[in-house]
Amino acid sequence: MLKPIQIKKDLYYIGLNDRTKHLFENLWPLPKGVSYNSYLITDDKNVLFDTVDICYSDIFFQKLETALDGKQLDYVVINHMEPDHSGSLGLLRSKYPNVQIVGNKRTADMVEGFFGITDNVMVIEDGDQLSLGKHNLAFYLTPMVHWPETMITYETTEKIIFSGDAFGTFGTLDGGITDSQLHPERYYDEMIRYYSNVVGKFGSPVQKALEKLSTIDIKYICSTHGPVWTQPEQINKVISIYDKLSRYEGDEGVVIAYGSMYGNTEQMAETIAYELAQQGIKEVIIHSVSKRSHSYIIRDIFKYKGLIVGSPTYNNKLFPDVEYLLSKVEGRDMKNRYFGYFGSYTWSGAAVKRLTEFADSTKFEIIGSPVEMKQSMSLDTYDSCIALGKAMADRLILDRK
Ligand SMILES: Cc1cc2nc3c(=O)[nH]c(=O)nc-3n(C[C@H](O)[C@H](O)[C@H](O)COP(=O)(O)O)c2cc1C
Ligand SMILES: [Fe+2]
Ligand SMILES: [Fe+2]
Numbered sequence: 001m002l003k004p005i006q007i008k009k010d011l012y013y014i015g016l017n018d019r020t021k022h023l024f025e026n027l028w029p030l031p032k033g034v035s036y037n038s039y040l041i042t043d044d045k046n047v048l049f050d051t052v053d054i055c056y057s058d059i060f061f062q063k064l065e066t067a068l069d070g071k072q073l074d075y076v077v078i079n080h081m082e083p084d085h086s087g088s089l090g091l092l093r094s095k096y097p098n099v100q101i102v103g104n105k106r107t108a109d110m111v112e113g114f115f116g117i118t119d120n121v122m123v124i125e126d127g128d129q130l131s132l133g134k135h136n137l138a139f140y141l142t143p144m145v146h147w148p149e150t151m152i153t154y155e156t157t158e159k160i161i162f163s164g165d166a167f168g169t170f171g172t173l174d175g176g177i178t179d180s181q182l183h184p185e186r187y188y189d190e191m192i193r194y195y196s197n198v199v200g201k202f203g204s205p206v207q208k209a210l211e212k213l214s215t216i217d218i219k220y221i222c223s224t225h226g227p228v229w230t231q232p233e234q235i236n237k238v239i240s241i242y243d244k245l246s247r248y249e250g251d252e253g254v255v256i257a258y259g260s261m262y263g264n265t266e267q268m269a270e271t272i273a274y275e276l277a278q279q280g281i282k283e284v285i286i287h288s289v290s291k292r293s294h295s296y297i298i299r300d301i302f303k304y305k306g307l308i309v310g311s312p313t314y315n316n317k318l319f320p321d322v323e324y325l326l327s328k329v330e331g332r333d334m335k336n337r338y339f340g341y342f343g344s345y346t347w348s349g350a351a352v353k354r355l356t357e358f359a360d361s362t363k364f365e366i367i368g369s370p371v372e373m374k375q376s377m378s379l380d381t382y383d384s385c386i387a388l389g390k391a392m393a394d395r396l397i398l399d400r401k
Contacts, residue, residue: 010135011041014067015052016036020055028193032170038060042071050078054083077139081110081147103121104125144205145202159216167191177227179228203247213239248336250306252281253284254304254392258322259289259318267376268310268373275388279394298332306395310344311351318354338367338396339362340367341358343370344374345373
């Protein structure tokens with residue numbers, strides 16, 4: 001028998017940890033695993049919030065059964081249909097045939113498409129309420145955080161939000177479930193990585209969702225991944241992380257992401273970084289695109305205002321992993337960045353040309369002059385790299401005032 005964890009009276013954690021998968025969405029590394037969080041409120045009517053990845057449905061159903069303790073399951077609220085949360089929905093309906101599925105119009109369309117379920121689906125609209133007895137739910141549609149059907153459910157009596165992916169993090173819950181049972185600092189960087197990797201493109205829908213949430217008093221945030229946020233300072237902290245990320249606001253610092261096969265282009269990166277440090281910029285993060293997963297590079301690009309990209313010419317194009325990184329940056333509609341770039345070639349240059357096209361296609365502020373190197377570092381190239389580093393530092397320092 002597996003027991004759920006009681007978070008507070010009438011509120012149970014039915015989630016679990018995934019320490020098996022290497023890649024979330026088959027894309028993003030999970031060195032610290034991930035949790036799939038599902039919650040149950042018991043009342044006159046019993047309601048489940050989201051389910052878990054189907055790989056873990058056995059554990060999930062055992063915990064749910066124990067929590068229900070013979071009572072019936074009346075509702076399952078689907079805040080998000082991505083299969084890491086809705087994966088066990090079909091099985092849930094076969095185990096609990098009378099459970100009513102609660103979601104919006106778009107949820108209903110996906111429930112039909114993925115599970116062939118059309119009966120006993122309650123379609124709610126923005127602002128609708130549902131009474132459970134002592135507890136009462138209000139639904140807030142928050143489309144495109146990060147799918148069209150996403151919504152947040154607010155339990156008005158205890159002031160709990162079931163926020164779906166919003167405020168979620170990578171990383172398993174090792175013992176503690178709530179922020180007061182663990183060191184929350186452990187999760188901040190993994191929250192930024194989750195946001196930038198998964199939600200990153202949808203800054204403006206996230207801003208709209210935050211506006212809706214700003215009208216309500218929140219005592220608990222129950223998201224679908226990572227800790228349950230209960231401490232006022234943590235609640236403020238995670239909301240401010242989301243606010244900052246969705247406004248694409250970076251801190252002072254520079255990510256230098258480069259490709260290099262034999263180390264020549266790499267020396268340009270080192271030279272630029274050296275000058276940034278000389279000018280007093282302390283947050284300088286150099287990523288070799290071949291060595292570091294894009295997941296972490298994207299995270300750091302969301303964290304810092306400065307971005308400098310470098311690449312050798314490779315078969316008359318950019319080095320492939322650099323091209324891939326640019327597509328990820330483009331795909332997230334990154335804004336408010338200071339952008340510099342450099343490249344190299346041996347017989348005919350294409351890298352800087354392509355980086356110029358990229359720079360022109362963004363709304364980034366271009367910093368300094370691009371540096372193009374033939375073969376290896378000359379004194380001229382060295383000076384140009386120093387100038388690029390200095391220009392970036394000057395721009396960042398200007399913002400201090
Ligand atoms: C597979 C491959 C393709 C290349 N394609 C080009 C090219 O299209 N144009 C060019 O000028 N140099 C090309 N080069 C030469 C590189 O510019 C040279 O290897 C240089 O040292 C790469 O920079 P790195 O030392 O930072 O890796 C190519 C090299 C390799 C290994
Ligand atoms: Fe999701
Ligand atoms: Fe998720």
